[in-house]
Amino acid sequence: MQVFHHIRSMREALSEVRREGKRIGLVATMGNLHAAHLALVRQAQATCDCVVVSIFVNRLQFGLNEDWDKYPRTLNEDTAKLAAIGCDFLFCPEETEMYPNGMDGQTRVIVPTMTDILCGASRPGHFEGVTTVVAKLFNIIEPDEAVFGIKDFQQLAVIRRMVEDLRFPVQITAGEIVRAEDGLALSSRNSFLDEDERPRASQLYKSLRWVEAQILEGRRDYMTLADEAAEQLEAAGFKVDYMSIRHSRTLMPAAHDDREVTILGAMYTRGARLIDNISMQVPAGTLEE
Numbered sequence: 001m002q003v004f005h006h007i008r009s010m011r012e013a014l015s016e017v018r019r020e021g022k023r024i025g026l027v028a029t030m031g032n033l034h035a036a037h038l039a040l041v042r043q044a045q046a047t048c049d050c051v052v053v054s055i056f057v058n059r060l061q062f063g064l065n066e067d068w069d070k071y072p073r074t075l076n077e078d079t080a081k082l083a084a085i086g087c088d089f090l091f092c093p094e095e096t097e098m099y100p101n102g103m104d105g106q107t108r109v110i111v112p113t114m115t116d117i118l119c120g121a122s123r124p125g126h127f128e129g130v131t132t133v134v135a136k137l138f139n140i141i142e143p144d145e146a147v148f149g150i151k152d153f154q155q156l157a158v159i160r161r162m163v164e165d166l167r168f169p170v171q172i173t174a175g176e177i178v179r180a181e182d183g184l185a186l187s188s189r190n191s192f193l194d195e196d197e198r199p200r201a202s203q204l205y206k207s208l209r210w211v212e213a214q215i216l217e218g219r220r221d222y223m224t225l226a227d228e229a230a231e232q233l234e235a236a237g238f239k240v241d242y243m244s245i246r247h248s249r250t251l252m253p254a255a256h257d258d259r260e261v262t263i264l265g266a267m268y269t270r271g272a273r274l275i276d277n278i279s280m281q282v283p284a285g286t287l288e289e
């Protein structure tokens with residue numbers, strides 16, 4: 001695996017690959033790679049001839065009181081993991097390479113409206129940081145395909161929207177959520193869970209599954225259902241950011257007759273904010289019918 005710290009050398013290597021007519025895949029990450037990231041890389045390898053993984057802890061997408069400084073940085077371990085699964089290129093630039101003029105005056109890419117809700121409501125500016133850095137990565141790497149994990153459901157929707165609006169010639173592919181045995185979605189932030197919280201943290205997934213089961217049984221009182229799920233999380237000792245049932249594509253609150261819905265949840269533990277979601281097909285027919 002070749003490792004690149006600079007845009008110029010990264011581009012040179014990729015233009016060689018492109019000349020050979022190879023399909024280039026990108027998996028953008030902030031490092032601290034775990035099984036879910038490696039699954040995204042394997043997914044990209046299945047459809048691309050050359051896979052680039054980027055590792056960059058993007059300060060622009062962290063709020064002032066968030067965990068940018070304590071976000072786990074494990075570049076040596078990450079490099080070994082990627083080399084072991086046959087990743088072709090690792091792109092890990094310094095901040096000055098990605099933001100040559102600093103953060104304040106940085107040109108930004110903004111996807112309006114759908115970034116103001118759910119995670120965007122509690123993390124103002126977060127998605128603007130994500131779309132700005134992902135647009136930069138698309139400009140640098142020019143991938144044919146980019147794979148993003150579905151755990152960050154809203155992020156994936158926002159990136160798809162940016163790609164559509166800005167006409168980026170890249171195919172966006174969703175990578176499935178990888179879970180621990182008790183259902184907790186794998187996340188770099190799980191390392192912030194203390195011993196006491198870790199066993200209870202899977203309540204987020206359990207409550208999402210509970211909502212899914214209730215919908216399958218015919219309940220369509222989505223607001224009440226979400227409130228009940230939030231109460232379960234509170235009873236397990238967590239502060240709830242949101243629990244919500246949304247239309248899978250628009251992310252608007254799900255209507256009674258929507259067929260494709262996603263149940264999304266976000267909660268605060270002592271040291272982290274965890275998110276998870278489940279998408280489902282709503283069967284016709286309700287309890288009332």
Ligand code: PAF
Binds near residue numbers: 056061155
């Ligand atoms: O999902 C992530 O790890 C980040 O938001 C991303 C897409 C790498 C952008 O920094």
